[in-house]
Amino acid sequence: MDFRNPFASNGIKPSTTPIIVSLAEDILHWAHIIADHFSDNNLPQPSFALDGPDDYPTNLPINVQDARIQLRAATSFLAALAAGPKANIMWTVWNYHDISTLMYINHFRIADAVPLTGSISFADVAAATKTPESQLKRILRYAALNHIFAEPEPGRVAHTPASRQLVTSQHVQSWIGVRTEETGPASFSLVAATEKWGGDAMEREQTPYSLAHCDGKLSRFDYLALPGNQHREARFANLMRALQATEGYKLDYTVQGYNWQDLGDGATVVDVGGSMGATAQAIAQATNLNFIVQDLPGVVAKGREALPAEFASRIEFMPYDFFESTQPVPDAAAYVFRQIFHDWTDKYAARALRNTASILRAGQKLIIVDVVMPPPGSVNAHIETQLRRSDMEMMVQFNALEREAADWEALIKMADERLEVTSISKPPGSHNSIVEVVVGAGGLAKTVEKKPSLTYGRRGSLLYADTSEMGPSRRDSLTYVNTVGAA
Numbered sequence: 333m334d335f336r337n338p339f340a341s342n343g344i345k346p347s348t349t350p351i352i353v354s355l356a357e358d359i360l361h362w363a364h365i366i367a368d369h370f371s372d373n374n375l376p377q378p379s380f381a382l383d384g385p386d387d388y389p390t391n392l393p394i395n396v397q398d399a400r401i402q403l404r405a406a407t408s409f410l411a412a413l414a415a416g417p418k419a420n421i422m423w424t425v426w427n428y429h430d431i432s433t434l435m436y437i438n439h440f441r442i443a444d445a446v447p448l449t450g451s452i453s454f455a456d457v458a459a460a461t462k463t464p465e466s467q468l469k470r471i472l473r474y475a476a477l478n479h480i481f482a483e484p485e486p487g488r489v490a491h492t493p494a495s496r497q498l499v500t501s502q503h504v505q506s507w508i509g510v511r512t513e514e515t516g517p518a519s520f521s522l523v524a525a526t527e528k529w530g531g532d533a534m535e536r537e538q539t540p541y542s543l544a545h546c547d548g549k550l551s552r553f554d555y556l557a558l559p560g561n562q563h564r565e566a567r568f569a570n571l572m573r574a575l576q577a578t579e580g581y582k583l584d585y586t587v588q589g590y591n592w593q594d595l596g597d598g599a600t601v602v603d604v605g606g607s608m609g610a611t612a613q614a615i616a617q618a619t620n621l622n623f624i625v626q627d628l629p630g631v632v633a634k635g636r637e638a639l640p641a642e643f644a645s646r647i648e649f650m651p652y653d654f655f656e657s658t659q660p661v662p663d664a665a666a667y668v669f670r671q672i673f674h675d676w677t678d679k680y681a682a683r684a685l686r687n688t689a690s691i692l693r694a695g696q697k698l699i700i701v702d703v704v705m706p707p708p709g710s711v712n713a714h715i716e717t718q719l720r721r722s723d724m725e726m727m728v729q730f731n732a733l734e735r736e737a738a739d740w741e742a743l744i745k746m747a748d749e750r751l752e753v754t755s756i757s758k759p760p761g762s763h764n765s766i767v768e769v770v771v772g773a774g775g776l777a778k779t780v781e782k783k784p785s786l787t788y789g790r791r792g793s794l795l796y797a798d799t800s801e802m803g804p805s806r807r808d809s810l811t812y813v814n815t816v817g818a819a
């Protein structure tokens with residue numbers, strides 16, 4: 333496993349070009365890579381035009397995908413430079429209005445009242461949604477600056493491709509609902525929870541989320557399992573499905589990043605905390621493996637109900653609480669824990685892991701799919717922002733974390749001294765790594781870290797990395813990275 337911080341081992345190259353100019357030049361370069369791809373392939377250019385596409389195509393070539401990531405990191409840095417340090421910190425704090433307006437729009441189902449094509453008056457939307465017209469109009473005019481709804485002519489509102497998602501995609505609705513109504517308020521309870529319990533509480537209910545939603549009485553998942561909260565539990569399962577379709581978390585990385593078929597012809601795999609079975613279905617589609625998906629009873633019931641008939645003979649659901657008892661399926665080829673342990677403090681993550689590890693015999697595998705947090709400044713700043721936001725989510729919902737490599741090693745040993753990591757791989761583009769663990773392999777047998785070799789330099793205060801695998805030209809191979817800790 334090679335998680336060296338490249339800043340520590342590479343010299344910083346000086347540059348005389350003002351950073352604001354070199355950034356703008358690079359932005360233009362990357363914008364051309366994207367635009368050329370779309371014109372060469374007769375595809376509509378990226379836009380928020382009312383009749384524009386909902387999203388980028390999922391099969392973009394790697395250099396175009398990379399240009400988008402570079403552009404996102406570089407444009408956000410350029411915007412901060414244009415604002416300047418004082419204005420940047422002062423005005424960034426107002427971003428909570430982005431979230432609260434979206435919460436209002438989602439909560440009052442404003443999007444449903446707007447026709448998918450054409451426009452409608454503010455008065456008619458207000459009447460249909462029982463919201464005050466003057467308030468609604470101000471909220472929609474604010475949201476329009478974030479490309480959510482448009483006012484094509486004074487007094488009328490129309491969908492943009494972004495606001496349309498709130499009507500056409502249940503996954504996006506669930507994502508927005510959970511973030512604005514559950515985890516967003518949890519983030520605003522971070523200070524109060526720290527004042528109350530300290531910042532390193534290990535208990536499942538001593539979290540900002542629990543303080544915000546149930547007065548610190550229940551853990552997040554126990555809260556979701558309350559009889560009145562079925563809609564929240566279903567919404568969370570949908571959120572997981574939405575996440576699995578996004579760049580970085582796509583299920584494809586899990587399917588293609590591990591040799592699943594090597595587990596054996598028709599072998600059985602247990603997906604522990606497998607939600608409604610999306611991972612099992614994706615791997616089943618690519619292999620002849622069979623699956624047992626374990627989760628809490630409410631989730632299992634929904635998973636069974638929604639299972640497509642084509643998987644009925646190969647995927648079964650089983651209620652199992654991974655804290656409460658030893659793994660009930662003794663003889664599977666492998667036990668998968670995908671995005672499970674980042675939800676729990678070491679105390680509970682080790683308990684859940686131990687409950688399955690304790691029945692493990694030679695030849696059986698634990699396969700952990702989760703983020704291995706890279707060192708600060710070692711990856712593109714947009715990617716690092718995504719990962720650190722996820723880390724914050726784990727903090728406010730669970731007091732948990734996205735673990736660094738050393739944290740993983742410590743957790744695995746804490747769960748069961750006999751466990752050994754046999755491989756860690758990270759498919760290019762994936763946020764998650766795949767960690768294979770067995771009993772008593774005699775040490776780290778092999779390490780696969782698919783990562784381009786990096787050399788780093790500096791432009792003004794901005795560090796860049798030369799990711800030579802990413803593209804033929806020098807510009808193509810620059811990636812903007814976070815400068816924290818690099819000065």
Ligand SMILES: C[S@@+](CC[C@H](N)C(=O)[O-])C[C@H]1O[C@@H](n2cnc3c(N)ncnc32)[C@H](O)[C@@H]1O
Nearest residue numbers: 553572605606607627628652653654655670671
């Ligand atoms: C972050 S989701 C991950 C779901 C899935 N593995 C994936 O990768 O999409 C965590 C899952 O753990 C389940 N879970 C939470 N507490 C559990 C428990 N005590 N026993 C079993 N499953 C649990 C949740 O219901 C949820 O489906």
